[in-house]
Amino acid sequence: MDDLATRLKQVMAELGLKSSVELATFCGVSQGLVAQWFSGTTRLGPKPLKAFARTQFSLDWLTDGKLPKYRPVAVEAASDVEDAPAIIGTPRLLPVAGRVQAGEDGLLHIDDFPPEQPEGYMVWFTSCVEAYALRVRGESMSPRYLPGEFVGVDPCADVYPSDEVIVLLSDGRRMIKRLLWQRDDQACFESVNKDFQNIVVDLEEITALHLVLGHIPKSAFRPSV
Structure with missing residues (x-):
């Protein structure tokens, strides 16, 4: 069945993510939202799409089920953008x-x-x-x-x-x-x-x-x- 849940599992496998918890961390969203993706009760929003854009995945494939033009490969999940310094005081x-x-x-x-x-x-x-x-x-x-x-x-x-x-x-x-x-x-x-x-x-x-x-x-x- 080529639904969003199936495609997300393929993404996790290619990225080496072992659980929905790791997927939530990678996308910067809550575990509850990831559960909703797999249950089909909500769609991918701009925040996870931005996270996936750092990979070689076709976003059309993730959202519309179209096959990617190339085989996705595992990449580092970290962004080139540095984290903001913590507020001290x-x-x-x-x-x-x-x-x-x-x-x-x-x-x-x-x-x-x-x-x-x-x-x-x-x-x-x-x-x-x-x-x-x-x-x-x-x-x-x-x-x-x-x-x-x-x-x-x-x-x-x-x-x-x-x-x-x-x-x-x-x-x-x-x-x-x-x-x-x-x-x-x-x-x-x-x-x-x-x-x-x-x-x-x-x-x-x-x-x-x-x-x-x-x-x-x-x-x-x-x-x-």
Whole structure:
């Protein structure tokens, strides 16, 4: 009988899948849905079809019973697309601590708000209780950061090469840069704005590096709590 259940069994055999549980995992669907396929109570949807598209199977053959033009072969079930990183931390209210703009000197100019009176709050995930957010002002950091966007900052996190950071200097200056390397007694930074050259700073001049978490959607903004 050349029904969908029969064709799915052939697919499983070619892919080396031993059970409906493994088929569900391969397609990214529930075991209950796979059971419905075999019982004939539901059709293949876009999600499993997308999974099967990574193989050499004819989708027409799976859905309409047409014979494939070639013999399907077993392939790796894994996608070339990397899994998204897991969300770490708990949702917190990050105070919008200031408005940030890069100046012509490559330094940051931040209009700080009093700690007890932030501009508002951003609902975001972090394990750092000292994390905060900044609102971007002006075009000086375009196209990386656009006017009105929010960025999250984590002062607690360890910083590694290629991380974007806010650099706090002992003389009170601040910069937003990408850490390129850190060795001996110096660190090299790349500017967000490509108009500025890389700079090398003595470590003794740096009081802190705050990891930039990246963009936070505007929908996360809360004017008050």
